[in-house]
Amino acid sequence: MKLVKQLFKRWEFILLILLVLEFVVFGAANPAKFLRPASILSSITNYISICIIALFVTFVMITGGIDIQASSIIGLTSIIIGVSWSDGGLNIWVSVLLAILAAALCGALSGFFIAYCGVQPMVVTLGGSFLYSGLGLLISGMSKTPAYQGISGFPSKTETGAFVGFRFLGKGMLFGFLPTQIFIYIVLIILCSVLLHMTKYGRKIFLIGVNPQAAEYSGINTRLVIMSTYILTGIGAAISGILLTSNVDSAKSDLGATFTLSIITAVVLGGTLSTGGKGSIIGTALASIIICILRYGLPLCFGVSSQNLDLPVGVILIIIVVGRALAESGKLYRFFMPKKKTS
Amino acid sequence: MSKIKNILQVRWMSSLLFLIALIILTGLINSDFLTYDNIVACFNASVVFTLLAVGISFVIMTGEIDVSIGSTMGLMAAISGLIAQEKGSPVKMLILAVVIGTVVGIINGLGVAYFGVPSLIFTLGTCGVIRGLVYIVSQGKTVENFAGDFTGYGTQVCFASITWYYAIVFVIAIIAHLLLTRTRRGKYFIAVGDNPGGANLVGISVFWTKMAAYVLSGVFAGISGVAFASKYGQITISAGNGYEMSAIAACVLGGISLSGGLGNIAGAAIGAIIMSSVTRMLVFIGLPSTYDDAITGIMLITIVVIDALAQRSAIENARRKRLLMRTALTKADTDAKGGAEV
Numbered sequence: 001m002k003l004v005k006q007l008f009k010r011w012e013f014i015l016l017i018l019l020v021l022e023f024v025v026f027g028a029a030n031p032a033k034f035l036r037p038a039s040i041l042s043s044i045t046n047y048i049s050i051c052i053i054a055l056f057v058t059f060v061m062i063t064g065g066i067d068i069q070a071s072s073i074i075g076l077t078s079i080i081i082g083v084s085w086s087d088g089g090l091n092i093w094v095s096v097l098l099a100i101l102a103a104a105l106c107g108a109l110s111g112f113f114i115a116y117c118g119v120q121p122m123v124v125t126l127g128g129s130f131l132y133s134g135l136g137l138l139i140s141g142m143s144k145t146p147a148y149q150g151i152s153g154f155p156s157k158t159e160t161g162a163f164v165g166f167r168f169l170g171k172g173m174l175f176g177f178l179p180t181q182i183f184i185y186i187v188l189i190i191l192c193s194v195l196l197h198m199t200k201y202g203r204k205i206f207l208i209g210v211n212p213q214a215a216e217y218s219g220i221n222t223r224l225v226i227m228s229t230y231i232l233t234g235i236g237a238a239i240s241g242i243l244l245t246s247n248v249d250s251a252k253s254d255l256g257a258t259f260t261l262s263i264i265t266a267v268v269l270g271g272t273l274s275t276g277g278k279g280s281i282i283g284t285a286l287a288s289i290i291i292c293i294l295r296y297g298l299p300l301c302f303g304v305s306s307q308n309l310d311l312p313v314g315v316i317l318i319i320i321v322v323g324r325a326l327a328e329s330g331k332l333y334r335f336f337m338p339k340k341k342t343s
Numbered sequence: 344m345s346k347i348k349n350i351l352q353v354r355w356m357s358s359l360l361f362l363i364a365l366i367i368l369t370g371l372i373n374s375d376f377l378t379y380d381n382i383v384a385c386f387n388a389s390v391v392f393t394l395l396a397v398g399i400s401f402v403i404m405t406g407e408i409d410v411s412i413g414s415t416m417g418l419m420a421a422i423s424g425l426i427a428q429e430k431g432s433p434v435k436m437l438i439l440a441v442v443i444g445t446v447v448g449i450i451n452g453l454g455v456a457y458f459g460v461p462s463l464i465f466t467l468g469t470c471g472v473i474r475g476l477v478y479i480v481s482q483g484k485t486v487e488n489f490a491g492d493f494t495g496y497g498t499q500v501c502f503a504s505i506t507w508y509y510a511i512v513f514v515i516a517i518i519a520h521l522l523l524t525r526t527r528r529g530k531y532f533i534a535v536g537d538n539p540g541g542a543n544l545v546g547i548s549v550f551w552t553k554m555a556a557y558v559l560s561g562v563f564a565g566i567s568g569v570a571f572a573s574k575y576g577q578i579t580i581s582a583g584n585g586y587e588m589s590a591i592a593a594c595v596l597g598g599i600s601l602s603g604g605l606g607n608i609a610g611a612a613i614g615a616i617i618m619s620s621v622t623r624m625l626v627f628i629g630l631p632s633t634y635d636d637a638i639t640g641i642m643l644i645t646i647v648v649i650d651a652l653a654q655r656s657a658i659e660n661a662r663r664k665r666l667l668m669r670t671a672l673t674k675a676d677t678d679a680k681g682g683a684e685v
Binding site: 119120130133135138140261264305308311312314315317 | 408410454460463464471472474475591592635637640643644651
């Protein structure tokens with residue numbers, strides 16, 4: 001009994017129940033179409049960028065910051081890969097490395113202003129989102145291909161239809177059933193969990209979120225740690241930019257431009273406090289998957305038009321966050337159990 | 344001299360100086376820009392942004408944020424477009440704008456101020472819901488082909504090539520500015536943003552102040568939706584996407600602190616003009632409009648970094664002064680004691 005009570009206090013457990021609930025409801029409504037592993041997996045690959053970036057934004061939000069520039073870095077990485085490969089004539093893997101480096105630099109720049117100049121994270125990353133998407137546009141202007149068309153023809157597809165090389169990242173299958181993207185996502189989840197929950201670095205991040213001053217006085221280089229979280233987000237955005245480019249076979253500067261709010265939704269739904277100091281990678285991952293399945297299941301089982309998914313997702317987000325706020329402030333408890341004296 | 348210093352310390356003054364500097368800089372590169380009509384055209388183009396920025400600055404002033412205004416604007420633009428297709432009167436649109444803005448504001452206010460959900464997250468949720476409503480209202484289609492002269496209102500000139508729209512918005516912005524800085528109730532917003540606990544202790548209702556801020560923000564977003572529809576005459580289902588970020592950027596450019604309690608409406612209005620005139624200035628400088636976002640971003644980051652550094656050096660100066668005073672006092676103290684002993 002005590003164990004059950006403790007389990008219910010863990011937000012991740014409630015998320016797990018929600019996920020199971022989704023499977024039950026959608027599965028009951030339309031078992032033939034919904035319960036196909038291949039389609040469920042592909043529903044996650046549709047939003048893989050949001051899932052991946054949300055993992056890294058969790059780090060930033062635990063330190064008490066916020067990052068709304070990550071989605072513009074996706075487009076920047078994509079166009080850097082495209083231009084340096086197609087117009088610059090570089091090896092595709094060199095351009096991938098170049099893109100990751102550029103994204104890390106972008107993150108470092110914003111992180112520097114936030115950590116060392118003490119500017120509010122929201123403002124800097126807002127400016128960053130304008131700046132980096134603008135840079136993406138500028139770079140796309142250097143290409144011979146018109147910007148609206150997107151650079152395509154990445155290597156490579158064999159004659160049998162199998163994807164090798166760069167395109168294997170976004171389109172390939174491992175062991176015949178597991179999309180490479182999902183495999184990379186799982187690896188990233190494990191890496192991030194270890195980094196956040198099992199290393200000294202992770203403990204420092206939590207301490208900075210709880211009390212930055214105390215962290216500073218206990219000898220942690222808070223500025224460097226805060227800056228490093230933004231670099232991590234930049235790298236995360238680069239990874240999803242690479243996967244997205246490889247998946248759609250098109251390098252454009254506006255890829256992922258509309259993801260910002262979905263990323264924050266996933267992180268917050270995963271139980272990370274926006275004021276910092278609390279959160280977990282597993283929570284974020286579960287929340288991302290819940291949103292993916294929701295977006296996949298609603299049109300399939302209840303005939304919601306796929307254009308109009310913002311409405312139900314928004315309603316569910318509001319219900320969950322309000323319910324959580326009520327539960328934590330005790331208003332819900334008092335509503336159901338009025339005037340119970342504990343003394 | 345001290346008067347000039349005082350004027351410079353008014354926060355919106357520095358944004359005004361920045362705007363003037365931008366105009367002069369553009370003029371230096373291409374003197375064709377420095378005509379009355381060109382500069383006024385920058386003002387006229389900023390109607391939608393100014394309305395959004397004025398509305399959201401109430402919310403930012405209380406230390407919260409509202410990212411649902413872009414969707415609210417899109418919703419109201421779609422609705423007024425549908426009304427315009429049937430030759431409905433603009434009065435009907437404005438009334439609907441106020442009603443819808445109020446409803447959105449009340450929902451946001453309840454979520455943030457009553458339930459205590461972090462404002463970014465709650466308004467994210469309402470943002471999604473309202474965006475969904477836009478799809479439902481417009482049935483997933485672009486609203487266009489308005490009947491009557493609804494789209495003609497935007498270009499009608501009031502006086503000296505200033506359009507009626509900008510004249511009205513200008514008056515609204517001034518009224519809002521005076522309300523916020525000169526009246527008792529208006530100062531509540533700043534007080535709540537500066538120190539919610541303290542405001543509560545002196546008898547200001549934090550709940551009602553935040554509620555009022557969200558309602559004002561919603562209403563302004565609704566009205567800007569009507570202006571948007573009349574100005575562009577074509578409303579896609581994603582109209583207003585990202586406008587919330589531009590409005591926040593305008594507020595920041597205008598000297599409003601995102602942690603609340605600092606800044607004023609005049610600054611936000613000037614920030615909105617800066618935001619919307621960058622594109623025009625780029626044309627005159629001779630750069631393609633692809634530079635737009637990059638330059639906006641650089642401007643935003645530069646301003647906030649300079650502001651943060653200036654604030655920090657001011658705090659350090661004050662601390663150093665206090666320290667000097669204290670050492671001087673203790674020195675005088677020991678000197679006096681030493682003198683007494685001898």
